[in-house]
Amino acid sequence: MDSAREFDAIVIGGGPAGSAAGLYAARASLQVLVIEQGMPGGQIATTDIVDNYPGIPNITGAELGQKMLDHAESAGVEVAYAMVLAVDRSEDGIFTVKTDSETYAAPVLIMATGAVPRTAGFTGEDTFRGRGVSYCATCDGMFYRNKKVFVVGGGNSACEEGLYLAHIADEVVMVLRRDEFRAPQGRVDKLLACDNVSVKYSTSIDSVEGGHLISRIAFRDNVSGETYVEEYPEGSV
Numbered sequence: 001m002d003s004a005r006e007f008d009a010i011v012i013g014g015g016p017a018g019s020a021a022g023l024y025a026a027r028a029s030l031q032v033l034v035i036e037q038g039m040p041g042g043q044i045a046t047t048d049i050v051d052n053y054p055g056i057p058n059i060t061g062a063e064l065g066q067k068m069l070d071h072a073e074s075a076g077v078e079v080a081y082a083m084v085l086a087v088d089r090s091e092d093g094i095f096t097v098k099t100d101s102e103t104y105a106a107p108v109l110i111m112a113t114g115a116v117p118r119t120a121g122f123t124g125e126d127t128f129r130g131r132g133v134s135y136c137a138t139c140d141g142m143f144y145r146n147k148k149v150f151v152v153g154g155g156n157s158a159c160e161e162g163l164y165l166a167h168i169a170d171e172v173v174m175v176l177r178r179d180e181f182r183a184p185q186g187r188v189d190k191l192l193a194c195d196n197v198s199v200k201y202s203t204s205i206d207s208v209e210g211g212h213l214i215s216r217i218a219f220r221d222n223v224s225g226e227t228y229v230e231e232y233p234e235g236s237v
Helices: 016-027 042-046 061-074 137-144 156-166 185-192
Strands: 009-012 032-036 078-081 084-089 095-099 103-106 108-111 148-152 171-175 197-200 203-210 214-221 227-231
Touching: 009 016, 009 095, 009 103, 016 032, 016 042, 016 061, 016 108, 032 061, 032 103, 042 061, 061 078, 095 108, 137 156, 148 156, 156 171, 156 185, 171 203, 185 197
Parallel strands: 009 032, 009 108, 032 078, 148 171, 171 197
Antiparallel strands: 084 095, 095 103, 203 214, 214 227
16 A cells, blocks of 8 residues: 555546546545546547537547546546556555556545447448447437438347437448347337338448448348448448
């Protein structure tokens, strides 16, 4: 404990939740440390354009994440960019947080580690993340107004996303690896009742390509094993 730097509170995670927690704690006159292992903002930092954050229109996710953490720092929060290796709690309730560069201690520990979306695994997915590849219809749906959208998956979540996008996009194509949906039949019936929704059964996406945005999608027929390519004007999907 003698070698650990002491704080009133430690926040693990420098995304929106971590930045907000640090800001509020600092405004309560606490000595606060926020530990972030990568880029400020968490998942939002991987988004190309954020246009639905109140008061700050048309900003990149990376810029918004940085602004959030900068705001916390301006209130007195200290930020350490490091990887957390271990967390321990002593009998007297003090948390010890060991990172790859230093050890810290505090009676209060706030875990704001966020989440990582489940990826589909096709080539180019990470390259075009935020530039045609999205993981949240309600977050990014407006960017696909009047476009063609492919929704990967046949479960309940995929159907919910498809239903939401059907009211925004010109066309919604559900891409299912199997020959049937896994979602409850009632949800599937509601989705397929939409005139602009179609389904590619027993199909997977092999890869996506393009310039700044996606313009080429390679599909694989999971029954025959054959692949085929569909091309679109850049920015239309």
